[in-house]
Amino acid sequence: MPNWNDNIIAEFHDNNGVVGGPFAGAHLLLLTTTGAKSGEERVSPMMYFQDDDDRIVVASKGGAPTHPAWYHNLLANPEVHVAASIVGGVEEYDATATPLPEEERAPRYAQIAITNPGFGEYQKKTDRLIPLVRLTRK
Numbered sequence: 001m002p003n004w005n006d007n008i009i010a011e012f013h014d015n016n017g018v019v020g021g022p023f024a025g026a027h028l029l030l031l032t033t034t035g036a037k038s039g040e041e042r043v044s045p046m047m048y049f050q051d052d053d054d055r056i057v058v059a060s061k062g063g064a065p066t067h068p069a070w071y072h073n074l075l076a077n078p079e080v081h082v083a084a085s086i087v088g089g090v091e092e093y094d095a096t097a098t099p100l101p102e103e104e105r106a107p108r109y110a111q112i113a114i115t116n117p118g119f120g121e122y123q124k125k126t127d128r129l130i131p132l133v134r135l136t137r138k
Helices: 002-014 069-076 102-115 117-125
Strands: 028-034 041-047 049-051 054-058 079-086 089-099 132-137
Touching: 002 028, 002 041, 028 054, 028 069, 041 054, 041 069, 054 102, 079 132, 102 117, 102 132
Parallel strands: none
Antiparallel strands: 028 041, 028 079, 049 054, 054 132, 079 089, 089 132
16 A cells, blocks of 8 residues: 555646546545654545635545554544645645544535445444544534
């Protein structure tokens, strides 16, 4: 996975936020977290969903039984950096990452699964509740 992520990250930087492959045409961002154990910066590419002024990301890990490393990192260190693809380029800012409580997560996840059925399939593949995380600009 790291090599795959590295390729997406490089393509994102080389093409002003535009990438092909499975992310072609998607709203994509690079989320920089601080390692929970290492304290080192980690960059993870992922789709995002706009929610008023905030962005929402899905800790799906393709429906794996465990949460992605970036999710564990932001639980330990919720101050993150966002580089989001937008029309005409990339928008960068610092943000606070907050997992949505279940009463907010459930209806929002249902919406996401309707417009992006892969996320619905990921939830069916795992027993864990896939978190949604709100990225609020600082």
